[in-house]
Amino acid sequence: MADEVRYREAGPDARLAGGQLTIDLRALQANYRALSRIAGKAHTAGVVKADAYGLGAEAVVPALVEAGCDTFFVALPTEGIAVREAAPKARIYVLGGLFGREAAEVYAEAALVPVINTREEAAIWEAVGHAGGKPWPCAIHVDTGMNRLGLTMAEARALAEENALTGALRPVLIMSHLACADEREHPQNRLQLEAFRAVRALFSGVPASLANSAGIVLGRDFHFDMVRPGIALYGGSPGGRTGMHPVATTAARIVQIRHAAAGETVSYGATVTLERATIIAVASAGYADGLHRALSGSGVPLRAASAAGGQGFVHGRRVPILGRITMDLTMFDVTELGDGALAVGDTIELFGPNILLDEAAAAAGTISYELLTSMGRRFHRSYVSNDDEA
Known part of the structure; x- marks a missing residue:
């Protein structure tokens, strides 16, 4: 017998609104499971920044948790706090980094994992951990060709060497971001892959993540330990690959x-x-x-x-x-x-x-x-x- 379909309403009264936005959480979950199968042994996280790509994190996050997702990425700490309410046991990464010393305390209180993008952010997070008596978990973001956020290769090498001696940081993820994954044959993909392999070697034993939605379909070489699908969860076609359910x-x-x-x-x-x-x-x-x-x-x-x-x-x-x-x-x-x-x-x-x-x-x-x-x-x-x- 088919499961009973359930509807939950939000926003303006349907009788008074100019239009209808229907979000099929069953399709969202099917997309997550399909991407997890493609990712194989790599852990599949869910990117839910920008209010789950505009579809409402308060509904999307619990649906992904039901589908087996226990790791989420957001852009801002305010988004992370909202996701924490919807997923109390999840690990939540904040891609935008740290917004200063006072903000760092909020990250720690909400158990948000900052993605460290600069040496200054690393120093702030070290201080937070020192004040709390132990290093707090963080992710280390290294720029491999995007020129957006992230440590340079030289900065990453210096940080890795320093942390090997002091243990002041507790990195639980090393990551980078692909610039051209939507273009399967773009030479930048292979260049970034080789650069990221060098980054991974600097942080021995730390799980690594490179692939976004389009990166997942580039192949297993790009999967590493964790993949981070975003648009594909919501029905987009990563890298031109069809088969995602409309959400x-x-x-x-x-x-x-x-x-x-x-x-x-x-x-x-x-x-x-x-x-x-x-x-x-x-x-x-x-x-x-x-x-x-x-x-x-x-x-x-x-x-x-x-x-x-x-x-x-x-x-x-x-x-x-x-x-x-x-x-x-x-x-x-x-x-x-x-x-x-x-x-x-x-x-x-x-x-x-x-x-x-x-x-x-x-x-x-x-x-x-x-x-x-x-x-x-x-x-x-x-x-x-x-x-x-x-």
């Missing part, structure tokens, strides 16, 4: 059906002139809701990829966006559905099982990460799960 579905409410004549124009700037009599569905979603203006059907001079713009999905068909997306409203050409096929109150899928997240992002000239984390709070949210999750 988030957005649908906008239709608030008006219009009939326009050939020769008329649509939306700001009059950037599209209708070539036929057209049925227009006006949907209650716009760039204030995360529906990027670059998805507009026309009038986006900065978009070089395609003039076509984005699409919606309704009643089994794709329908193109007409003209510029506005702050609160988007127009769709629904002529092919026929007169009377749609009514006020119906909804149009913006991305989900019929228009995949990566496809919608590509139509906007961006990436799935940005599209997900841009989703506003004006949509009603519904979390779907099973009563009896393993």
Whole structure:
């Protein structure tokens, strides 16, 4: 007998919201388990920064714990504190490092593991451990080619030699971040792999982590002891690999059906002139809701990829966006559905099982990460799960 489906609601009242964001926690858990299988012997953590990529850490984290995840990565200590409430027994790493001596005490109180990015942060964490009577756990982040955060190779070598003598730090993870994992054949991947192998050798016996979502599908050489999937958990296609289950579905409410004549124009700037009599569905979603203006059907001079713009999905068909997306409203050409096929109150899928997240992002000239984390709070949210999750 199938498990009973359970729904949990959040955000504005569904009757009053301009759209619906449905988060399928069952799909999230299936993605975690699939990635764990690919990772093999490597431990699989969950990256839940930016409020679990915009989907709500308060629901996502417990679902991942149910699926077997016991290690999480966040960007900020405030995020870590929120995750700690949802996962009391988990190990939680803070990628952004330490925000000064006073902040370090908060990390220790919440049992957050800072990712040390500088020698100054290392000194602060040493002092916190010394004051507490024992070194607190930390991760050591070494830059191997990203030039974002992390110790240089020279700094990492000096820190490793120093710590071998003093034992002032207790590193529980050594890590780096891939810059080009989305491009499987990019030479930077192999260069970073070799550099990270040298880093690992400096910290003998400390678990190592290099692979993000796309890094996982680069192969076992990149897995080391722990992998850190993020976007793949939420339905993105890491490195172009398909097979992740869609987790988030957005649908906008239709608030008006219009009939326009050939020769008329649509939306700001009059950037599209209708070539036929057209049925227009006006949907209650716009760039204030995360529906990027670059998805507009026309009038986006900065978009070089395609003039076509984005699409919606309704009643089994794709329908193109007409003209510029506005702050609160988007127009769709629904002529092919026929007169009377749609009514006020119906909804149009913006991305989900019929228009995949990566496809919608590509139509906007961006990436799935940005599209997900841009989703506003004006949509009603519904979390779907099973009563009896393993």
